[in-house]
Amino acid sequence: MVPTNYYLLLSAILFGLGIVAFVFKRNIITIFMAIELMLNAVNLAFVAFSQALGKPDGEVFVLFVIIVAAAEAAVGLGIIILTARNRRSLNVENVNLLKL
Amino acid sequence: MSAQVVIFFVLALIAVFGAVSLIVQRHPIHSALSLILVMVALAGLYLLMGAEFVAAVQIIVYGGAIMVLFIFVIMLLNAGVEERTNLSRLAFYAGIPLAVAVTALIAAAIVGSKAATALPAAAPDTLTSTRTLSMLLFTEFVYPFELTSFLILVAILGAIVLAQREN
Amino acid sequence: MNEFLTHWAFLIVPIVKIAILVFIVLTVDAYLTWIERKVIAHIQARWGPHRVGPHGLLQPLADGVKFVFKEDPMPANADKVAYFLAPFITLMLAMTSLAVIPFGPQRFTVFGYETHVGIADVNISLLVLFAITALAVYGVALAGWASNNKYSLLGGLRSSAQMISYELALTLSVVGVLLIAGDFSLRNIVDQQAGSGKGLWSWNIFPQIIGFVCFFIAAIAETNRVPFDLPEAESELTAGFHTEYASMKFAMFFIAEYTNMITASCLATIMFFGGWLSPFPDSWTFAHYLPSVLMIPFGLWVIFDGVKYENLFGRLLLPGVGTVIAAIGAALIVFPVANDAIQGIFWFLAKVFTFLFVYIWMRGTLPRFRYDQLMSFGWKFLLPVSIANVVLTSAVILWRMH
Numbered sequence: 001m002v003p004t005n006y007y008l009l010l011s012a013i014l015f016g017l018g019i020v021a022f023v024f025k026r027n028i029i030t031i032f033m034a035i036e037l038m039l040n041a042v043n044l045a046f047v048a049f050s051q052a053l054g055k056p057d058g059e060v061f062v063l064f065v066i067i068v069a070a071a072e073a074a075v076g077l078g079i080i081i082l083t084a085r086n087r088r089s090l091n092v093e094n095v096n097l098l099k100l
Numbered sequence: 101m102s103a104q105v106v107i108f109f110v111l112a113l114i115a116v117f118g119a120v121s122l123i124v125q126r127h128p129i130h131s132a133l134s135l136i137l138v139m140v141a142l143a144g145l146y147l148l149m150g151a152e153f154v155a156a157v158q159i160i161v162y163g164g165a166i167m168v169l170f171i172f173v174i175m176l177l178n179a180g181v182e183e184r185t186n187l188s189r190l191a192f193y194a195g196i197p198l199a200v201a202v203t204a205l206i207a208a209a210i211v212g213s214k215a216a217t218a219l220p221a222a223a224p225d226t227l228t229s230t231r232t233l234s235m236l237l238f239t240e241f242v243y244p245f246e247l248t249s250f251l252i253l254v255a256i257l258g259a260i261v262l263a264q265r266e267n
Numbered sequence: 268m269n270e271f272l273t274h275w276a277f278l279i280v281p282i283v284k285i286a287i288l289v290f291i292v293l294t295v296d297a298y299l300t301w302i303e304r305k306v307i308a309h310i311q312a313r314w315g316p317h318r319v320g321p322h323g324l325l326q327p328l329a330d331g332v333k334f335v336f337k338e339d340p341m342p343a344n345a346d347k348v349a350y351f352l353a354p355f356i357t358l359m360l361a362m363t364s365l366a367v368i369p370f371g372p373q374r375f376t377v378f379g380y381e382t383h384v385g386i387a388d389v390n391i392s393l394l395v396l397f398a399i400t401a402l403a404v405y406g407v408a409l410a411g412w413a414s415n416n417k418y419s420l421l422g423g424l425r426s427s428a429q430m431i432s433y434e435l436a437l438t439l440s441v442v443g444v445l446l447i448a449g450d451f452s453l454r455n456i457v458d459q460q461a462g463s464g465k466g467l468w469s470w471n472i473f474p475q476i477i478g479f480v481c482f483f484i485a486a487i488a489e490t491n492r493v494p495f496d497l498p499e500a501e502s503e504l505t506a507g508f509h510t511e512y513a514s515m516k517f518a519m520f521f522i523a524e525y526t527n528m529i530t531a532s533c534l535a536t537i538m539f540f541g542g543w544l545s546p547f548p549d550s551w552t553f554a555h556y557l558p559s560v561l562m563i564p565f566g567l568w569v570i571f572d573g574v575k576y577e578n579l580f581g582r583l584l585l586p587g588v589g590t591v592i593a594a595i596g597a598a599l600i601v602f603p604v605a606n607d608a609i610q611g612i613f614w615f616l617a618k619v620f621t622f623l624f625v626y627i628w629m630r631g632t633l634p635r636f637r638y639d640q641l642m643s644f645g646w647k648f649l650l651p652v653s654i655a656n657v658v659l660t661s662a663v664i665l666w667r668m669h
Contacts, residue, residue: 071255
């Protein structure tokens, strides 16, 4: 029997690490992966609450979050490929013009 | 300590190690592999919490489809090692206090909130069957379910349009 | 000692079962290469390996020794982590997928610990197998990328794209079986096919023939076998994603491929052909003697073939093996308890070996697909047919409910 607070603490740590990766990495794909890490941390919190309250509603929400993350990854990576081809680099510091 | 707490700590350590490795690694492929490690560890944690279907879907969809997409894009774009500029060095060393502060704030907010203290201390050992999940998904949550299928259709169309060659 | 075993039985019994299963599977893998080379050779009107040991039976041993002693190179500028990780991931996933397969119906108790024939009995065993299939793409993609060789990268990307495309058809073709059985657990799928003792007629192959054909084709594509083996064929892209791997790492890919074949055959028998169920109706009790009826004449034939062999080693080994087989067959007649216990496993192994023979037969007979034909077959034919199978099955189930 693991206390629910342990899971919530782990979720907070992973979310914080995701924010750190999002702010401090400069490769656009790594930043995108940090977003996925944050989504995973939130999923963990959802399932922890679902187990604590005894209702399966949280797990259904996790399924929706996973589906939305998949759709977002597909479109986001398409945009990244186009931007990278245009700018010829994957460094976000190079995407600093308002017009491509 | 019961066996479950031991397994929890092992999986939690693997997940945190993977997340730190995502930040520390210089090549995006190694960051992607670390993220896959985090996802597999989280799937193990879901199994520990009795959510077996969610654990399987996490590995199949997240670990087997989304991360494969990431790895394909990294290979196709031939992403190289990240360069070290002055700005990135400053950010790396000055950012560690910020990281600790943000994590502590979120942790305090989650653990100290009224909702968290109202929960029972340790949840009972239940196994959520797929039948329960699917009954819920198709009765109470049928509108979001149909909307997400629409969303996926829109995403497919968007990806196809974005990947077209200019004629 | 007895109390120690009883207290820790929940840990020791699975470890012993895992050790036995890994040993058996590795031996079957090795002799599967022998069977494959012999069968393909006879299809092509030549002998296969026949020099190393009687009838070439020690050829897998020679191959193993060769793999151990060969040089294990690493290409310059290769990504060391990914290069080491790729064969390791592939072999680990192939071996893990055997953990959730039930091999027989019996449940027995050892040292007070109730267990069954199989390593893990989970509620979602089919989903676990799909998860492992989904993760198997990484081994191939990382192997192609880590070799720092543009042909390997191209072969690796082609192979992973092929695996992802056919993974969808694989998953959807099984949904018909899931709708009929109502459960993800492989053990329950077989139990549901037991029906009313009608034997062959209650298996899932009859309502789900389209699903079986789609599943088998998708499984061949997933395991990278002929006719879908363009990414790893030696005459194409210089052996594809495992070009730069030699010796032990190549052996890991090799073993993983044969283990994946075994897992796909086990899945096909469990889901569509009744697993460990006998095709004869339950009332035909004389059919219980079939293992003995097959083993005794085969053992005697091996003895007669062995005593006429050309060198001394064959004259000793083959009659020995034949005597063991005939003795086991006779023992099964004399001890009916053993005979009842062996029935489920005998039928399971017979069906799995039939599917493995079909795999090898296809390798000797069919030409391979070109890459664009392969992708268009997967997306434009197999996926719509699988979806149509799901719709048809649900329509029939709904109609039968009223």
